[in-house]
Amino acid sequence: MTRKTRRLWLVIACVACLGTAAALILRAFSSDIVFFVTPSQVEASPPPADRTVKLGGMVVAGSVKRDKHGETPIATFAVTDGQAAVTVHYEGILPDLFREGQSVVAIGTVQPDHDFVASEVLAKHDETYMPKEVAEALKKSGKWDPRFGPPPSAASWNTMTVQDAGKNLSAPTTAPN
Amino acid sequence: MLSPELGHYALALACVLAAVQGIIPLIGASRRDVRLMALAPGLAIGQMIALGVSFLSLVYAAVTDDFSVQNIAENSAVSKPLLYKITGVWGNHEGSILLWALILGLCGAAVAAFGRNLPSALRARVIAVLGLVATGFELFCLTTSDPFARVWPAPMDGQGMNPLLQDPGLAFHPPILYTGYVGFAVPFAFAIAALIEGRVDAAWGRWVRPWAVAAWCFLTCGIAMGSWWSYYVLGWGGYWFWDPVENASLIPWLTGTALIHSAIVVEKREALKIWTVLLAIGTFSFSLSGTFLVRSGILNSVHAFANDPARGVFILGLLGVVIGGSLALFAYRAPTLTAGGLFAPVSREGALVLNNILLCSLCAVVLTGTMYPPFMSLLFDRTISVGKPFFDATTIPLALPLFIFMGFGPMLPWKRAQLWPVLQKLWLAAIVAAVACAVAVFTLSGVLPILCAAAALWIIAASLTDIAERTRLFRTSFATSIQRARMLPRAIVGTAIAHAGVGITVLGLAAMSQAQHKIVEVPIGTTEQLAGYEWTLKAVEDEPGPNYTAMVATLEVRRHGRLITVMHPSKRSFNSQNQTTTDVAIHTNLLADLYGVLGDRHGSDTSPTYVLRLHYNPLAPWMWLGALIMAFGGALSLSDRRMRVGAPQRARPSPATTSVS
Numbered sequence: 135m136t137r138k139t140r141r142l143w144l145v146i147a148c149v150a151c152l153g154t155a156a157a158l159i160l161r162a163f164s165s166d167i168v169f170f171v172t173p174s175q176v177e178a179s180p181p182p183a184d185r186t187v188k189l190g191g192m193v194v195a196g197s198v199k200r201d202k203h204g205e206t207p208i209a210t211f212a213v214t215d216g217q218a219a220v221t222v223h224y225e226g227i228l229p230d231l232f233r234e235g236q237s238v239v240a241i242g243t244v245q246p247d248h249d250f251v252a253s254e255v256l257a258k259h260d261e262t263y264m265p266k267e268v269a270e271a272l273k274k275s276g277k278w279d280p281r282f283g284p285p286p287s288a289a290s291w292n293t294m295t296v297q298d299a300g301k302n303l304s305a306p307t308t309a310p311n
Numbered sequence: 312m313l314s315p316e317l318g319h320y321a322l323a324l325a326c327v328l329a330a331v332q333g334i335i336p337l338i339g340a341s342r343r344d345v346r347l348m349a350l351a352p353g354l355a356i357g358q359m360i361a362l363g364v365s366f367l368s369l370v371y372a373a374v375t376d377d378f379s380v381q382n383i384a385e386n387s388a389v390s391k392p393l394l395y396k397i398t399g400v401w402g403n404h405e406g407s408i409l410l411w412a413l414i415l416g417l418c419g420a421a422v423a424a425f426g427r428n429l430p431s432a433l434r435a436r437v438i439a440v441l442g443l444v445a446t447g448f449e450l451f452c453l454t455t456s457d458p459f460a461r462v463w464p465a466p467m468d469g470q471g472m473n474p475l476l477q478d479p480g481l482a483f484h485p486p487i488l489y490t491g492y493v494g495f496a497v498p499f500a501f502a503i504a505a506l507i508e509g510r511v512d513a514a515w516g517r518w519v520r521p522w523a524v525a526a527w528c529f530l531t532c533g534i535a536m537g538s539w540w541s542y543y544v545l546g547w548g549g550y551w552f553w554d555p556v557e558n559a560s561l562i563p564w565l566t567g568t569a570l571i572h573s574a575i576v577v578e579k580r581e582a583l584k585i586w587t588v589l590l591a592i593g594t595f596s597f598s599l600s601g602t603f604l605v606r607s608g609i610l611n612s613v614h615a616f617a618n619d620p621a622r623g624v625f626i627l628g629l630l631g632v633v634i635g636g637s638l639a640l641f642a643y644r645a646p647t648l649t650a651g652g653l654f655a656p657v658s659r660e661g662a663l664v665l666n667n668i669l670l671c672s673l674c675a676v677v678l679t680g681t682m683y684p685p686f687m688s689l690l691f692d693r694t695i696s697v698g699k700p701f702f703d704a705t706t707i708p709l710a711l712p713l714f715i716f717m718g719f720g721p722m723l724p725w726k727r728a729q730l731w732p733v734l735q736k737l738w739l740a741a742i743v744a745a746v747a748c749a750v751a752v753f754t755l756s757g758v759l760p761i762l763c764a765a766a767a768l769w770i771i772a773a774s775l776t777d778i779a780e781r782t783r784l785f786r787t788s789f790a791t792s793i794q795r796a797r798m799l800p801r802a803i804v805g806t807a808i809a810h811a812g813v814g815i816t817v818l819g820l821a822a823m824s825q826a827q828h829k830i831v832e833v834p835i836g837t838t839e840q841l842a843g844y845e846w847t848l849k850a851v852e853d854e855p856g857p858n859y860t861a862m863v864a865t866l867e868v869r870r871h872g873r874l875i876t877v878m879h880p881s882k883r884s885f886n887s888q889n890q891t892t893t894d895v896a897i898h899t900n901l902l903a904d905l906y907g908v909l910g911d912r913h914g915s916d917t918s919p920t921y922v923l924r925l926h927y928n929p930l931a932p933w934m935w936l937g938a939l940i941m942a943f944g945g946a947l948s949l950s951d952r953r954m955r956v957g958a959p960q961r962a963r964p965s966p967a968t969t970s971v972s
Contacts, residue, residue, distance in 0.1 A: 143656040147668055151709070155672040158705040159679050166701040170694035188696055200913055205839075207832035207913075207922050226830045227910035227922050230882075230891045 168241065174217035180244045189222065189250050190239045191215040198234055213238060213250070220244075224252040231257035315380050318368025319459040322409070325361035325416065326449035328354055332419070332442030336435035340507075348435035352423035355438050358445065359420035362413045366400075369409060369458055373400050379465035382406060382458045388471035390858050398482030399472050405458035407485060411602065412452055414486070414493040415445050422497060422522075429518060436504035437497070444496055447629045455622045474859070474885050474892050480540040488533030488560060492598040494526025495567060499595035502588040503637055506644040511584040516577030519591065521949055523574060527567045528945040534560050535938035546893040546908045548828055548926040550934060553702045558681040559601030565674040566594040569667045571945075576660045579725060583664065585645050590667075592641060596634040603630060658728045662720035669713040676705045707759045714766035714817065718773030721806055722780065736780055740772035755825055763821040770814035774807040805948025809941045816937030822930035832913060832922045842927035844905065845869045849877075851912070851921055859883040864909045864921065866896065880909040880923075904928040 170188045171181060181187050190213070197212035197219075209228055212219040222240050232238060232255065242252035332354035339347025369382075373396045378384040386403045387396055395402075401410040419441040426434045452458070501519045505511045537557065542550040551557060570590040576583040603626045654660050680697045687693045718740060722733045734741075747768035751761040779785070781803065782795040796804075829841045838847045849865040863881040867874065878896035885891070898905040910922030 140655065143661075144664065147656075147665060151668045151672040152675070155676050155705070155709060158708055159676055162701045162704040163683075166697070166704055168696045168698060170696065186700075202832050202920075205831040205833055205837075207830065207910075227908065227924050230893060 171244075172215040172217075173213055173220040174215055176220050176244055176248060176250070177218040180248055183243055183246060186241065186243055186253075188239055188241050189213055189220060189244075189252075190237070191220075193232070193234050193236060193238050194219055195234045209255075213240065220248065220250050222250045222252050222255075224255050226255075228255055229257040233257070313364075313368045313371040315368060315372050315377065315459040315461065318365045318372070319457070321361045321365035321368065322412075322449060322453060322459070325358050325365060325412070326446060326453060328358040328361060329416075329442045329445040329449055332358055333439050333446050334442075336439040336442075337507075340432040340435045340439070343432070345431065348431050351435045351438040354442065355416075355419035355423040358442070359413075359416035362409075362416040362449075366409055366413045369406060370397055370400050372459075373397065376469070378467070378469050379461050379463070380458075381460045381462040384462055384466050384469045386469065386472050388469040391469075391472060391477070392857075394479070395472060395477050395482065401485050402472060402481075405452070405456045407489075408448065408452045408456050409458050410486060411489055411493060412445060412448050414489050415441065415448065415496055418493060418497050419445065422500075426518075433501075433504055433508065433515075433518075436507055437500040440500035440503045441496060444500075444633060447633065451622075451625055451629060455625050474883070474890055478540065478544050480536060480544065484533060484536040484540055487529055487536060489602075491526055491528075491530025491533045492560075492563065492602055494522065494529055495563060495570075495591075495595045495598050497522040497526070498570060498591040499637070502591035503640065505588060506640050506648075509644060509647050511577065511588060511648050513578050513581050516574045516579075516581075516584075516587065519587075520571060520574040520578060523567065523571045523591070523594075524945050524949050527564070527571055528942040528949070530560070530564050530567060531938050531942045531945070534564060535935045535942075539935050542931070543895055543897055546895040546924075548826065548906060548908075548924070548928070550823065550931070553680070553697070553699050555681050558677055559597075562674055562677055562681070563594050563597040563601055565670050565677065566590055566597055569670040569674075570594050572663050572666050572670075576663050580654065580660050582654060582660060583667075585648055585650065586667070588645065588648070589641060592634075592637045596630075596637070599630055599633060655727050657723070657730050659720070659723045659725045661728075662716055662723050665716055666713065666720065669709060669716070673706055673709050673713070676709060677702070680705065703759070707763065710817075711762055711766055714763075714770055714813075717810055717813065718769050721803075721810065722773075722777050737773055737776055740769055740776050743772040744769035751821075755821065757824060760821045760824040763817055767814045767816075767818035767821060770817070771811045774811040774814065778804065778807050801951040802948040805944045805946075805951065807944070808947060809944025812937045812940030812942075812944055814937070815933050815940060816935075819930045819933030819935075819937060823928060823934065826926060826928045826931075828924060828926040830910075830922070830924045832910075832920050834914075834918060834920045839923070839925060841925050842903075843870060844875065844927070845872075846907070846923075846925050848921065848923060851909075851919075854881075856883065859885045861894070862909065862912065864907075864923075866907050866923075868898065868905055876905065878905065878907045880907040882909050882911075899932055901932055902930065904931040906931075 168186050168188050169181070170190060173189065173191050176189065192214055194212040194214050197210075199210045201208045201210065203225075206225055207227070209224045209226075210221060211224075211234075212221050214220075222242075224240065224242075236257065239256045240250060240252035241254040241256070242250055244250055332351065335347050335354070336351035338344070339350070369380075372380050373383050373387055374393065376383070376387065376389050376396075378387075382403060382405045386406075387399055391399065400406045419438055422434065422437055422441065426437070429437070498519050501515065501522070505515055534557075537560065538550045541552065542548075570587065573583050573587045573590055577587050680701055684695050684697055687695050719730075719733050719737055722736060723730075744765045748761060748765035751764040755761050755764060778796070778799070781799055782792040784792045827842050829839060831837075831839055833839070833848055835848055835850060838845050840846075845868070847867045847869070849867050851862060851864045854861045854863050861881045861883045863879050866878040866880060868876050868878065876898040878898055880896035881894040883892050883894060893908055893910075896907045904926070906926035906928055908924040908926075910924060912919050912921055914920040
């Protein structure tokens with residue numbers, strides 16, 4: 135075998151592998167990527183029902199209801215970004231750090247009636263830590279302006295309801311405990 | 312005696328020693344000045360001792376509850392058990408950077424101690440490069456994350472540690488993982504030294520490989536431990552989240568695996584030299600970015616600690632200097648390295664090249680999946696996430712051909728091979744794989760798990776066949792086979808064992824895709840059916856712990872009425888931090904894990920109901936067992952006579968020694 139054909143083999147192998155990798159990535163990007171949505175986006179333009187999305191925001195105080203369907207526990211709660219609230223249904227154990235008034239990320243699908251059916255609910259390891267997506271959503275909704283200090287603490291979110299969301303731009307920014 | 316000030320001073324001393332270690336030997340090597348070069352080992356050992364003193368001071372402060380040290384006040388408490396006071400030292404950003412520097416210092420000292428047979432110029436340059444890297448990180452530690460900063464007035468008690476981190480698995484996971492990450496600094500230093508010298512030859516390959524293999528073993532164990540921790544502590548029933556922090560360890564593992572294979576080609580055939588140098592640079596660069604990009608919060612993730620953007624600038628600068636500098640040096644010097652010969656596609660080296668291409672494609676896929684979300688949010692302000700579906704769909708199709716070629720790659724002779732005779736030797740392995748495939752079709756669901764299970768059996772069977780062929784098992788007397796097995800080079804046995812370990816891990820992964828689980832909310836006394844087991848909730852009691860109260864369930868598991876085990880999953884509420892953790896109960900028989908998690912209590916006090924999550928995880932322990940076997944295989948091949956550091960001489964190996972088989 136000449137030097138040229140050997141080099142050709144090497145190039146073919148490289149192109150084949152990297153080409154396959156690229157094709158796989160592109161295919162997976164079109165179907166397997168999970169977009170992050172905020173409650174107001176769900177309200178305005180809900181994603182199709184077969185599309186898995188991540189919903190992030192704060193758990194509305196007093197909205198958590200636990201129910202049972204046969205022996206399966208079902209939790210229902212509302213998630214808000216200060217502009218709109220979306221009702222989330224979740225079959226399973228809520229994470230240890232799940233609290234009313236704290237940030238949460240739910241992974242699931244939006245139903246035609248704009249309710250969210252979660253397959254997974256994430257609350258973060260650290261109580262003071264807010265998921266980046268939620269922090270961004272809060273900034274966009276005007277609930278939090280980073281120029282005026284740290285994000286609103288759990289306590290101030292606790293007292294916030296859907297009704298007064300969006301109008302209190304001068305919300306007290308108590309430092310997180 | 313061991314005061315925080317002494318620790319701080321020792322750290323500053325180490326930084327100065329590292330800077331000298333990074334400059335003087337380099338000058339010495341370029342001037343061929345033996346006296347300057349001879350300073351290198353002493354400096355490296357001195358730097359290690361200074362770092363050791365510094366680290367011990369921090370440990371001492373933690374053990375003696377010196378809350379005037381800010382780091383300890385923030386992360387420790389009087390009530391914390393002694394073990395976690397010690398391991399808590401590296402459970403936070405400042406301490407983990409110090410540990411990182413200490414391990415780097417140990418690597419430098421190891422090169423100084425075990426590298427006596429290296430040519431003096433090469434050794435001086437390797438130690439110097441390690442010194443330069445160490446200078447950067449010790450400066451980072453001193454200027455932006457001082458572990459010894461005092462706080463005044465000193466609090467009476469510390470704030471305590473995240474209870475999730477109070478776990479033996481997590482306590483020892485960082486040192487092992489870091490040793491893996493930092494260990495790749497040595498191949499990196501060898502690569503830079505070779506670029507400066509302008510010389511890469513077979514002897515270089517032989518010197519680099521033991522360091523790369525050792526680092527790889529630690530990294531393998533570290534990743535497996537992290538995965539195991541997340542399985543049994545986080546209580547979500549899974550083992551790999553495809554979280555940026557986890558991917559950050561997987562990426563250097565993939566390129567590191569490619570490196571230990573391509574270094575063989577350098578050693579045996581003096582080919583792939585430039586590529587191997589690039590891989591050594593790349594692996595360490597990924598290790599660095601893995602540890603530091605993640606810590607700086609650029610890639611946000613569920614891993615909590617140290618998201619301080621102020622440090623990000625320093626880290627980015629440091630990464631830019633180390634990675635950019637080494638790549639620039641590579642671009643400048645690589646063309647001067649003599650290129651190795653090309654070789655036949657069907658040959659051992661051809662198979663190793665294929666291994667490298669596939670591993671690098673896998674690495675590219677994981678890298679893309681990890682970096683795409685932050686890029687999207689930076690450039691287009693769109694928040695997306697990439698998870699298990701993406702990585703499953705992209706990595707498995709690339710891994711499958713890798714698994715198939717892994718089977719016969721080690722059996723191909725060097726230089727020029729015929730595929731057919733090798734395949735003939737593997738008929739038994741092929742039958743095993745086919746039978747496994749047939750069994751999997753009936754027991755597993757999903758195309759990819761079935762293919763993975765078949766590939767796993769193929770790898771295991773082919774690795775055993777390789778050993779059987781070399782010992783002529785069943786073709787000669789048994790005693791002769793044993794005799795031949797004793798004479799086999801340990802590197803060959805190590806390869807077979809490590810490959811079989813991959814097979815075992817893959818089999819575990821394939822079986823785990825069939826894991827079943829069930830979430831119920833039941834009163835005491837209820838029996839649930841899952842995976843042919845009857846799970847009965849017998850009782851739930853409150854038990855006080857040292858700094859928490861626990862709700863402990865008694866869960867009886869029976870199969871066809873016969874008692875299998877009694878499990879005690881619990882939920883702990885920590886008094887001090889208003890935090891709860893779940894304590895998973897796992898019963899394993901090595902073929903499957905029964906995994907029980909206790910959730911919240913609901914209902915009235917007179918008739919409470921409890922949320923339970925029950926998992927049946929087939930072959931779960933095999934995933935980590937396989938990783939341990941891989942690391943064992945690596946360690947075994949490290950003990951091979953040829954690999955012993957310093958043994959090889961810098962001379963062109965005669966053709967007789969180039970082929971092992």
